[in-house]
Amino acid sequence: MSQRVLDILSTRFEGAILQTHGQFGDDTAIVDPAQWKAIAQFLRDDSRLAMDHFIDLTAVHYPDREEGRFEVVLHLRSFDKAHRIRLKARLDLQDDGHVHIDTLADVWAGANWFERECFDMFGVVFEGHPDLRRILMYEEFEGYPLRKDYPADRIQPLVPFREEAQGKLPPFDRHEGMPFGRQTHDHRPGGRNLLGFEREDA
Amino acid sequence: MEPLDIELQDGELELPTDPMLIQMGPSHPAMHGTIRIVVELSGETITKADVQIGFLHRGFEKMCERGDWTQCFPYVDRLNYASPMLNNVGFALAVEKMLGVTVPIRCQHYRVVLGELARICDHLVCSGAMAMELGAFTPFLYFTKAREIIWDVFEEETGARVTHSFGRVGGMADEPTADFKDMVRSGLPAVMALVEDGEKLLLENRIFLDRIENVGVVSREDAIALGWTGVVLRSTGAAYDVRKAHPYLSYDQFDFDVPVGSTGDCYDRFMCRQEEMRQSVRIIEQALEVMADDGPINIDDPRIVLPEKERVYNSIEGTIQHFKIVMEGVKVPAGECYSYTEAGNGELGFYIVSDGSGTPYRVRIRPPSFASTQALSDMIVGGMVPDVVPAFGSLNMIGGECDH
Incomplete structure (x- = not known):
């Protein structure tokens, strides 16, 4: 100094x-x-x-x-x-x-x-900041956590699925990503393909 | 596999021409941190990249405002979990700066030795993980084995292998054990032998070298303006090491060199880390030489340091002293200060504000890898997808400190 x-x-x-x-x-x-x-x-x-x-x-x-x-x-x-x-x-x-x-x-x-x-x-x-987005928190976070009037034990509301994936932030739609659980390869109606989409031929 | 059901005629096949959006992370097998990189590709060239952090945000700064000063130590441990001891000492020094106290010389040497051991661990993790992500798994095992030897020393000294919480305001939690010097002296050659072995596997490896040379280049001016410190800055040729530029503890008594790179690419960052480990060994050897075998570790101030357990249980003064420190916390004078040390990734700063009570008013951590990670998108744009992996690995982004 x-x-x-x-x-x-x-x-x-x-x-x-x-x-x-x-x-x-x-x-x-x-x-x-x-x-x-x-x-x-x-x-x-x-x-x-x-x-x-x-x-x-x-x-x-x-x-x-x-x-x-x-x-x-x-x-x-x-x-x-x-x-x-x-x-x-x-x-x-x-x-x-x-x-x-x-x-x-x-x-x-x-x-x-x-x-x-x-x-x-x-x-x-x-x-004038080129890209002023939230960085550590998610987009839907309410309030500013390090202000003294933000209670440390405050619970945030649940975030619904986003309609549009802007820059692909979570949570995803249920069709996105890998499906959980075991794959089925049967061709019964309602069967799912590898990406979890419902079969179109079903 | 079914035959293709489309009749292919010349000129009718529509190929997608939109840029492709790919997400790497937040849990990617080729990267070791929880970070998401959204890259836009044209062919295999990255045209745009958005680096998103925050997946490991734990509200560390908010939590610090709820306890007393000593209760921050477990939190700062978990900032850079590859070298917790350096964070511990950094925070202790910040509070001591405000209190206006200096720990005894034996404790300074002790902190230096433990800190340099932690620095070796940090560099081993970074170099090993980077090599592993580039497909060289064996050196990672060599480096992990070397780290294990150092962790054994930490376990003996502090009782914990990773998160030690060993620092205290005005000293350390305990004295060095009787075997401390012997353990370090016998362990270090074994560590360095493993480092040499692992390094030989990498630096004679054409694939490894091809993937890190001239990848992720950052110029000296850019690095300074970006707020880079530590190894990543030194790899660009700017010789800034807090231990040399603004010596703290007993670093000014020791003779060591600051390795610098020339081009600021991933290779330079890797080599600087390797060389720093050797310099750390030099410091440790000198510090062990001058460190006294007995003498006080903690400062002699009943307002700051907890009394001996024997006094607590057998005298009313000791009981009251213990009670006051535990219940009210160490009283730090009102004001603000910025204290900085050389952590594994660079300048780890603590900007602390006190209102004069035993509870911190604000603890701001300046994480070195936060500053370095923000350059990642510029480093990878124009490169190819495989270049992301070494560029990210060589920055040594540690989720704990980067995401606070």
Whole structure:
């Protein structure tokens, strides 16, 4: 971690760096969410900083706060200079039940999946993300499990069979895949062929 | 078989021209993780690939918010089940960083030795499984036999073969056994002999080499932007090893090299793993040399470390101390910290937030294989279906940590 990075950032983005601190040796800057992408771009491209190594992106939910209840946390590292920094942006829920912030997937390719995970777990919508789908949970999952107001023992509803196989996600239709149980090779009416379909000649 | 019932005339036979959608996984015989790769084929060339993970998601981060700090150890064990000891130590170091304590030097060496043994296990599993999926079953058996020797050491030390839960905040669960050094010293040559044997079977094998050379190539710049760390990053020529770049424990006292590749293909990743095992052996030998035979393993702080059982049962102070730690948990000062170590697959980071109580407010794990697996679709597009297997195998995607 490096204090120098914070100094350069504070001079360049004077109004956008809301707060800095260096807890436990980790230097952190809390930034204006509107400048999130511009700051990220600057961190990567400035030759004094050269933060080209994407490390981590996640979020933390603080429901007890008055405002800024969601923190998006980004960890970066410079490969050549070996310094690190943590960026945080404080956000709140919008009317649609999501948190909105700019995507960094076009700044570092590695942000892609980390942002998808963050969306999946916290409902943070990354504006401009190329492929913002759930990644660890399934499409029909209700709620965002790592928010503090999601009870750990909540039971999810059963997912019905999908009518259309979009990108082939489970659960499949009963005709798909291998049938269970022993095959029959008899030709009685109602017999099934190897794929489990009913015989057409029956 | 019945005769074909269609009259074939020239020009009337309709061949399908749509791209073909094939699903590999989530339980595929040629791949060792629960992962689904939906590939779109034109002929045998992959034109599009969608890698879907999450089949092993167990809500590890949510579960950690329900117990105390020490109760996270069994969970972190199950992140990378090929090298649980490295996860244990990584998490212990993260909490110790927030507490501002450093374990005694004997414990540091002990953690280094156990961690490097686990790293050898991790690489053995990866190289062995990758070879097996490419049809070379025998080396896998050699590597598994070698791993068995290391697991015997772990069983002797921790009582468990795989998920040890042996790390503790401020030390380890127990002291090294009296035979520890002898077991490691006598076991390592046998392990390395088996590694050499297995390696010879592979590196003299034309089929194996043809299938991994120039397959799954990733450039250095791409790898860095993708957040790759560990062996997969070093195979591209970028020499970043947390043990060298940001030394923790007693790694700065030991002399070892960081092997790097040149092209970043599956062959380089395989060779880097093999060489790292030899470097791990070097570290272990040096660490055993300097590790003291007696001395404290745990730090001396009654707020963090459980007292001796004898004191618990025979003195009121001991009973209260034990009760406070077990019932309330270790009190970690409020704040946030990011701590990172070199695990089997790369930089294993823990971003932990504490509100000052005995229960973690948030435990975020930064799994190294999550970052590497997201490059898989780009690696296999343009290649052929058989190339998926070595590309996936050499990334060493571990479901436990990748899916959280």
